[in-house]
Amino acid sequence: MITIFTPTYNREKELNNLYKSLLKQDFKDFEWLIVDDGSSDNTKDFIDSIKKDKKIKVNYIYKENGGKQSAYNVGLDNAKGDIFLCIDSDDILTNNALKKINSDFTNIKDNKIAGIIYLNNYINKKKELVGTPFPSEDLITTHYDLYNKYKVKGDKLFTFKISVIKDYRFPIIEGEKFIPEALLYNRISQKYVFMCKNFVAASVNYLESGYSANYFNLVRKNPKGNRLYYKELVEIDNKLYNIYAYILFSFYSKVKFKNILNDSKYKFKVLLLYIPVYIIYKIRG
Numbered sequence: 001m002i003t004i005f006t007p008t009y010n011r012e013k014e015l016n017n018l019y020k021s022l023l024k025q026d027f028k029d030f031e032w033l034i035v036d037d038g039s040s041d042n043t044k045d046f047i048d049s050i051k052k053d054k055k056i057k058v059n060y061i062y063k064e065n066g067g068k069q070s071a072y073n074v075g076l077d078n079a080k081g082d083i084f085l086c087i088d089s090d091d092i093l094t095n096n097a098l099k100k101i102n103s104d105f106t107n108i109k110d111n112k113i114a115g116i117i118y119l120n121n122y123i124n125k126k127k128e129l130v131g132t133p134f135p136s137e138d139l140i141t142t143h144y145d146l147y148n149k150y151k152v153k154g155d156k157l158f159t160f161k162i163s164v165i166k167d168y169r170f171p172i173i174e175g176e177k178f179i180p181e182a183l184l185y186n187r188i189s190q191k192y193v194f195m196c197k198n199f200v201a202a203s204v205n206y207l208e209s210g211y212s213a214n215y216f217n218l219v220r221k222n223p224k225g226n227r228l229y230y231k232e233l234v235e236i237d238n239k240l241y242n243i244y245a246y247i248l249f250s251f252y253s254k255v256k257f258k259n260i261l262n263d264s265k266y267k268f269k270v271l272l273l274y275i276p277v278y279i280i281y282k283i284r285g
Contacts, residue, residue, distance in 0.1 A: 002030040003081030007071035009037045011089035021092035027099040031057040038065030067177025069170035085159040097201040114192035115160035118201035130154040134196040142189035157202045179225035223252030251281040
């Protein structure tokens, strides 16, 4: 069975489009796991109505608002499928996506493969591909190498073996509601790899109120999570930009100089960049 996990917050209208895309799937052995992150609209009424239709399996969980990553953790705790994928409430699955995903997972023989990455296209741009395709079919790589070594661009749909991703959770940081999903993918990549398929499995819609459209504001408001992300990223690749970002979010997190230095083994590069990054931080405010 496939668990289709959707974190949602005040997206009653958008959820209907996703629901319709699920009804169109040829593959029917799935559950739709919806974690409502404290919505104040009529999301629950909409979910109650589709549960009464009994056309698909629906598991609806309401929680207090804590951000997408806390909802993600709740989703992992309650997923019942063997395959796990997260699709946002304003996106849809393409026709036959679940059939393709299930078939691809059935053919995985390597225990080191944590899951499969698929392509996305845009809903409102004549199905234009989001970013670039993978350089080869069945490419096997880590999350970081995918975007840095192979120079792939754009958001992709990550799908996982539940037996793998159940062992991972997003850190919960008091007072913050956002951590880059790449943090989790990089942690998984310390032990596993991903297979890549040039198949468009989802169509995405970047709403003005969504995470993607407000990314810069999100990272400014949630600096500790982003400091942690870049701190771990520096351990993967200590290039200057990663160290620059680590220092910058340390400033936004009000971390003292001693701790900025001690928390990184690349102390010379931290010392080299400290003053220039501090100037940039003061200019940005």
